[in-house]
Amino acid sequence: MSSEARLENDRRPGRFGLLTAIFCFVLAGAAPLFARNQAAGRDPKQPIDREYTDKIQKYTTEPYFTSPLVNYLPASKTVPTPKAVLGDVAGAPGILPYSSDVYKYMRMLEKASPRVKVFSIGHTEEGREMIAVAVSSETNLAHLDENRARLAKLADPRTIHLNDDEADQLVDASVPIYYITGTIHSVETGAPTALMELAYRLAVDESPYIQDIRNNMITLITPVVEVDGRDRMVDIYRWHLAHPKENWPPLIYWGHYVAHDNNRDAMGMTLRLTQNVLNTFVGWKAQVLHDLHESVPYLYDNTAGDGPFNAWLDPILTNEWEMIAWRNVADMTEFGMPGVFTHGDFDTWSPGYLMFIAATHNGISRLYETFGNGGADTEERTLQPGEYSRTWYRQNPPLPKVQWSQRDNNNYEETGLLTSLHYFEQNRKLFLKNFYLKAKRSVLKPTEEGPAAYVFPANDPRPGAQAHLLSILRMQACEISRAKEAFSVTVKVPAKKKTPDANAKDEGAGKSSDESGTEVKETEKTIQFPAGSYIVRMDQPYSRIADALLDHQYWSPEDPQKTPYDDTGWTFPELFDVPVTRVTDRKVLDVPMELVAEIKAGGGVNGSGAVFIISNNADTSLATLRYQMKDASIDAAEEPFDAAGQKFSRGSFIIKDANATDVQKAAEQLGLQAYAVASEPSVKTHPVRAARVALMHTWLSTQQEGWWREALDQMRIPYTYINTQTVAHENDLRSKYDVILFAPVGHANPTAIIDGMPTGWGNPLPWENTPQTPNIGKLDSTPDMRPGLGWEGVAHLQEFVRQGGVLVTTMDTSDFAVTLGLTPGVSVARPNHMKIIGSVVKARFVDSASPIAYGYDGSLSVYCDNGPIFDLSDLTSGRRFRQLGPEQGKRPTGRGTIEDPDFTPGRQAVAAPERPHVETWQAQPLTDEQLRNGIDVIPPASRPRVILRYGDAKELLVSGLVEGGDEIAKHAAVIDVPSGEGHVVLFSNNPIYRGETIGSYPLVLNTILNFDHLNAGRKLDAK
């Protein structure tokens, strides 16, 4: 999946029973699994390419690292082998082709063989082409359109009125499509050459085994998914070949925006590569999407992986995973290839992986981890005991120590793929019928498991975010309808059980208002929706992806899987802050409605006048508008007000000196409702300036900040892209920037940010654009990636803030700011037993008058990944103990019952002064003792100001896994810390993440737009 080594070692007892059960089901349910596979190997009548075959054998390091399928290359008089482009065989040491070379070869194949066609499927962020190569018989390729028309009917069973007999006829007449994608992770380098050779074999090999594949199915290949990153990786490899004795620079930019998270985008559809692969998969009506990765020895088919499986998938699919995977293991074991297995640590819960495009669109998702060397060098590879030990699911494990070559990796990739293709072909009717059945069962969802639909109300106060979410569903190929008239639905209100509340101790002496203590039975309520409300019907072929994105997730702390591989919760309506109603009442499907092609928030100007008012509902478009109308004078209201017969919230924009046509145009384009009035409303305001924003990255990782860059680009908010080394050398940051965003680095400790990589030894690691590395150094560059921010950089950041700049930090960079003393009065507590792994949690606004909270009211669901846990103090003097709440009120040992007061024999009782109630997110009020000669007392105006805090323990979990949530419950989530003339704004949640957290983007945007008035609405402590 990625080179992060999370795929090992956690062998949990107690899993055996479950897996045995699954395996037995496969035994009983799928006879073809045990049908003898047709003899694999070359046709003796076909000549082989002797020279090429010798090279294959030369570069294969052990006789058992190959198979009868790939230990030779068939010769062709007309079709060129990969050597024509590579100059050597696929997988040869020292050879790593650029994407252009891979494409050049695929197009040579197309020219030379009627069995190959190349299709352009779109472009990357940096403008590089993506392709899909179809390989099949001449006849199949000549009838692609007819075949696609048949597959389209199976893909949408409504077109044949869910008629199984008609489906059977279509199955008989159709050839299936197996889609293979290579090198999404740019440091995993082997797939392109394996796929070049695979295409050649499929086109020219006349063995019956390959003929079966060619004649009865279409193999579709995207040899390079992350094209931008591939070309950079080849640059690095070439640099390494030119500097054989030196360390080489790590691939800091895998793609334009993100690193391994490009394989977490199948929900949000933010990246071009995801959009292009989805359009290809859905457009071709393919049955399988098989994605190639490299990290685990020697071939781990991780689709069957481990539980929990994603809850929204059809069990038909999860059984298909087992069938294909175990057959794959059996075939390759029979060939004598060690280290092939399928069960393992990877859970299949999150639907964010690229392969999941198939899983959520009625296909079959598959993923291989093979063993790559991160380049084309042949290396001695030494494994960890957990990797080479024999287990029940890995009876022929990898070897402890071997010479390993790129050719070995290519042999495993090609052999695995060929056996999969052949098995799929042999059972193609079963799989095609399943493809139809999964689509049919998706259409029948309202009458089977439900729900019937999801409804998005027409009167959503944040139409921009609503349109954004609906547009993602459109990209996912879901149908969206719009109600032609008002309607109502009945929804069930689930029973509230009174459970023993383990977190009750956190409730501040039982002061929580929502603690009722009574048991409430399931009830029903009726909800009214206005005409124009959006309805996502569940009786459509791709209902499962809509359901998976819009529903809530629950990951039990008791789940046997203790190491979730990725996020455990993602509920899009929560993260987008968009109200959506899950409706099981099937009457909703009878509401008169029409399909909508494009979803766009309506906008424009109402009324006439020289002043325009736009309400602030925390829509991201407001920030876009500010930068788009950069010459207009815009103020923000500091209090709610009425005007033009409307109510306007805090932070609403009041635009003056703007051309009415410009406002009209911008409002229409951005989906904002502007109200024109004759004169300014009388309300306290401050100017909203187009702040000069810098986004600072490290040279350690650009994975997390990449999502921030993506979001800013998407919203057309200009920024300067700087790095920690720039800051180290720039002693007047304030003259250039108003706001510096320091997005998460990713589990970086403060010293790593300061130190960077070791510079006391080794060679410089350049990241520069040179003739030798033409694809590198364009986003940013440095002659040496190693130095970090340094202590000068820390001082420069501190000075920037003191002079009025705003520094925004998140998660590990918040920890950095706190640890380095940039935020007096804030400390970070280490969790003891908390596990919040990529979950959606409830947060509540504490200070709605802060500009950071503009447009929000009450609460917000945010993305949280284990904090940090902030504590506040009005004293600078270091850390203090966390507030443990009720313990403070507990009585000491003494006379009487637990409710009684103690006494002191021989004197009258004296009542202690009552201590004020303090909330967990607040600082303890200062005592008179602390104030006397209070050297370390922070003056009221300089104290941290909490804007948003985490919810109470029992409401914290919105979606995903929350275990030990009481450790972070009620603690501050967003804090504005004044420092000199400026501010440091600390985030514990990640407000900008994977294009999925649109609801919390405005927390950052508000900070940017109000950078010089963050103290607005602030109430100061009396002392």
Ligand SMILES: [Zn+2]
């Ligand atoms: Zn990977």
